[in-house]
Amino acid sequence: MCEDNVRLFKRFGVPGFLLALVVSLAVTLHAGPVRNPSHPRARLPQQRISNGAGNRDKNEHINGNFAGAVFIQHCNRWLFKNVIATNYNGDGFSFQVCDDVQFRDCKAINNSDLGFHPGSGSQRPVFRNCAAHGNSQGIFFCWSVSDGLVENCILLENTRYGVSIGHRDTDNIIRRCRIERNGEVGILFRNEDNEFRCGHRNQIEDCVVRDTFENCPVHIQDLRPKND
Numbered sequence: 302m303c304e305d306n307v308r309l310f311k312r313f314g315v316p317g318f319l320l321a322l323v324v325s326l327a328v329t330l331h332a333g334p335v336r337n338p339s340h341p342r343a344r345l346p347q348q349r350i351s352n353g354a355g356n357r358d359k360n361e362h363i364n365g366n367f368a369g370a371v372f373i374q375h376c377n378r379w380l381f382k383n384v385i386a387t388n389y390n391g392d393g394f395s396f397q398v399c400d401d402v403q404f405r406d407c408k409a410i411n412n413s414d415l416g417f418h419p420g421s422g423s424q425r426p427v428f429r430n431c432a433a434h435g436n437s438q439g440i441f442f443c444w445s446v447s448d449g450l451v452e453n454c455i456l457l458e459n460t461r462y463g464v465s466i467g468h469r470d471t472d473n474i475i476r477r478c479r480i481e482r483n484g485e486v487g488i489l490f491r492n493e494d495n496e497f498r499c500g501h502r503n504q505i506e507d508c509v510v511r512d513t514f515e516n517c518p519v520h521i522q523d524l525r526p527k528n529d
Contacts, residue, residue: 355389365392467491470500492522
């Protein structure tokens with residue numbers, strides 16, 4: 302079983318980046334290809350990935366663009382259900398250039414970087430009933446992430462931001478979420494080099510955003526070009 306392989310790697314202290322590769326392999330071997338998740342005959346991977354702690358204090362930091370406790374790249378129409386990524390020295394969940402990826406009832410807890418990292422060029426990501434607690438940021442929308450949905454999620458006590466939106470992240474919806482007690486800002490709209498590269502048409506609906514330590518629930522940074 303792939304889960305047994307993950308546990309074996311942990312037991313012998315394999316560096317974090319190799320563990321991330323093993324976890325990614327476990328997903329690939331268990332799940333197989335997935336069609337459109339809305340199709341009644343679609344095959345949706347729902348297997349558990351080993352949920353053990355990532356032992357971040359004993360492993361080198363790794364950039365979430367290239368790895369994570371759970372990491373996929375150029376993979377479309379995947380579903381992660383009831384997966385926990387915790388105590389990893391990097392991102393909890395990172396997916397790069399992936400379309401139609403769904404997370405249901407997943408948790409990112411006490412990872413050193415981003416809880417959930419929808420990466421560059423990822424379209425239509427969906428997060429439902431997920432939680433990000435104690436990471437540096439709860440959900441970080443990277444470059445050109447569009448038409449995503451974050452619904453009924455809890456983004457709590459992350460050291461910097463609950464949600465960060467910026468570089469060409471367009472037409473995303475944050476709905477019915479609790480975003481509380483984050484270190485700097487509850488929801489951040491990032492400044493970019495010019496108007497074209499800013500995030501546009503993003504909606505915040507029926508959310509509770511409160512008790513940030515710097516008393517800034519929502520921050521829309523100066524959207525004028527940085528070199529003005």
